[in-house]
Amino acid sequence: MKPIRLVAAVLAVGLALAAAWPSGWGAARAGDSAAAPAAPEFAGIDRWFNSPPLTVSGLRGKVVLVEFWTHECINCLHVLPHTKxxxxxxxxQGLVVVGVHTPEFEEERDPARVAAAIRQYGITWPVATDNEMRTWDAWGNQFWPALYLIDRDGRVVYRHFGEGNYDETEQRIRQLLAKA
Structure with a gap:
């Protein structure tokens, strides 16, 4: 493939992905909750680890980091130390982290394997298993790992897909926690 065609193909894929995301999800800044969409509920969760069942509405008033991951994803495992x-x-200081384990492969659906991964990696925050991808779909998520930061008003004010951006993610968390 010629370089110009390759660039055009990559741009087309990027534009298609951007069009598929819920409108406005990338525009909001940590201090701009009025422009941010409301966080969807956790839907169709099969089981909770490290916590009784949680709801997004029940977490209002808290700063929440939601991380979509799966235990066989190498990129998820690279992000895990940063989440920890x-x-x-x-x-x-009030941050609530919720892992949403959404399997990519059939063997990742096994709750015993999820529990083993939680133990192996020292995950002590709540983890929901989303085997039917209902929370994944409700959030319009398409990537592993994916981070969504919810402000105290229940709005998604920041998102990041894949590895990296650790300093910006932390800065956004600090900003939200600093707000009274």
Whole structure:
């Protein structure tokens, strides 16, 4: 494929993905909750680890980091130490981290394997298993890993897909926690 055609193909895929995301999800900043969409509920969760069942509406008033992941995804495993550091640093200041384990492969649906991964990686925050991808679909998510930051008003004010952007994610969390 010629370089110009390759660039055009990559641009077309990127534009198609951007069009598929809920409108406005990328525009909101941490301090601009009025322009941000309301966070969808956790839908069709099969089981909860490390917590009784949670709801997005029940978490209003808190700063919440939702992380979509799966235990066989290498990129998810690369992000995990950063999520753990955020949890360890900011949970006492009010940050709630919720992992949404959404399997890509059939063997990832096994709750015993999910529980083993939670133990192996030292995950102590709540983890929901989304085996039917209902929460995934409700959020319009398309990527592993994916981070969504919810402000105290229940609005998604930040999102990041894949690895990286760790400093910006932490800065956004600090901003939201600092707001009274």
């Amino acid at each position: 550091a955020l949890y360890d640093t900011y949970a006492k």
